[in-house]
Amino acid sequence: xxxxxxxxxxxxxxxAKELIDSGHEVALMEKDPTRARQIADEVGSIxxxxxxxxxxxxxxxxxxxxxxxxxxxxxxxxxxxxxxxxKHHFDVPRTIARVNNPKNESLFRHLGVDExxxxxxMILGSIEQDIPVHELLHLxxxxxxxxxxxxxxxxxxSPAIGRAPRDLDIPEGCSLFAxxxxxxxxxxxPDTVLLEGDKVIAIGKQECEEMxxxxxxxxxxxxxxx
Amino acid sequence: MKIVIVGCGRVGASAAELWDAxxxxxxxxxxxxxxFERLPTSFGGSAIRGDGTDEDVLRRAGAAGAxxxxxxxxxxxxxxxxxxxAAEALDAQRVIAKINDPVRAQAYAELGIATLCRTGLMLDAxxxxxxxxxxxxxxxxxxxxxxxxxxxxxxxxxxxxxVAPGAAMEA
Numbered sequence: 001x002x003x004x005x006x007x008x009x010x011x012x013x014x015x016a017k018e019l020i021d022s023g024h025e026v027a028l029m030e031k032d033p034t035r036a037r038q039i040a041d042e043v044g045s046i047x048x049x050x051x052x053x054x055x056x057x058x059x060x061x062x063x064x065x066x067x068x069x070x071x072x073x074x075x076x077x078x079x080x081x082x083x084x085x086x087k088h089h090f091d092v093p094r095t096i097a098r099v100n101n102p103k104n105e106s107l108f109r110h111l112g113v114d115e116x117x118x119x120x121x122m123i124l125g126s127i128e129q130d131i132p133v134h135e136l137l138h139l140x141x142x143x144x145x146x147x148x149x150x151x152x153x154x155x156x157x158s159p160a161i162g163r164a165p166r167d168l169d170i171p172e173g174c175s176l177f178a179x180x181x182x183x184x185x186x187x188x189x190p191d192t193v194l195l196e197g198d199k200v201i202a203i204g205k206q207e208c209e210e211m212x213x214x215x216x217x218x219x220x221x222x223x224x225x226x
Numbered sequence: 227m228k229i230v231i232v233g234c235g236r237v238g239a240s241a242a243e244l245w246d247a248x249x250x251x252x253x254x255x256x257x258x259x260x261x262f263e264r265l266p267t268s269f270g271g272s273a274i275r276g277d278g279t280d281e282d283v284l285r286r287a288g289a290a291g292a293x294x295x296x297x298x299x300x301x302x303x304x305x306x307x308x309x310x311x312a313a314e315a316l317d318a319q320r321v322i323a324k325i326n327d328p329v330r331a332q333a334y335a336e337l338g339i340a341t342l343c344r345t346g347l348m349l350d351a352x353x354x355x356x357x358x359x360x361x362x363x364x365x366x367x368x369x370x371x372x373x374x375x376x377x378x379x380x381x382x383x384x385x386x387x388x389v390a391p392g393a394a395m396e397a
Contacts, residue, residue, distance in 0.1 A: 077303040
């Protein structure tokens, strides 16, 4: 596979190195010439010391034959532009962006970036796994990043307690498929009555999240206040 | 009209001053409060310190539902992102991004964002002054394609040179 990595910070550097070790063809773009030289000394002549946001240099780097473009600079706006240029100008089949501000995720997805990696979101996810919060927990992004695997911890106040999935208003394109009760996972049937403390595992489109929140956790406003 | 300007440089500040004086509701944002020194004391709009690529900041500044949204910072990509946020998330009606790299300016016009390119604008002006045929890409490019969101590109004008004032952008 030919992978074009844009951004030669820590992430880009280690990513390129790992990809080379696993036998992939890699090109790395880094606009700072000093940093580019430094990396080239380590990994060889795969480094292009130019700005990966510029169409001209993306072309030189071989963007038109790249299987994957990974935009991993520290700036969300640069990563967005790199992926959009790759996608729309060079027909790259798969674009991956690092996103620092989790609020940008839906915009990036909406604008056609195939996969998003958000370190902020991941760390947040880890923290949320340990402390009880009245929120939906994002377990993973699936498919092309459109689908999310979500866990909802039913705590007192949840409108779903004492009800079964068939009585809930579950949005289209979303499926509640498992329940974890006392550490035991079992399939969630339409008539399984949910109890306080249950963890419901759902899969669905991003857009369904708000609806799921209302159905399983409660009103977002009230939860935020509590 | 409600006009939001991101970037209070010379162009942003001048536009803010003129449109405020003309009676429009103007909001200007910049990450540096010093930039607001360019505004006259008579400026009656709002000057807000904040990052124009942050949706929360734009919302707090009242950018939602703006009639006109101009992204004029010194960073092409920041402008691209602010403009797309405005078009997609804030439902701004007419959105223009300054993109000084001609390749990116054209690419984003094709993606449905009106773009303003200093390189092209200056060459246009020089060519016109010298009485020569326009040699470069036009400085102002109307959207010629559909934005992924689909609602902000509108009818495609037959020419890319200059967008008629008041030309409808809504499909």
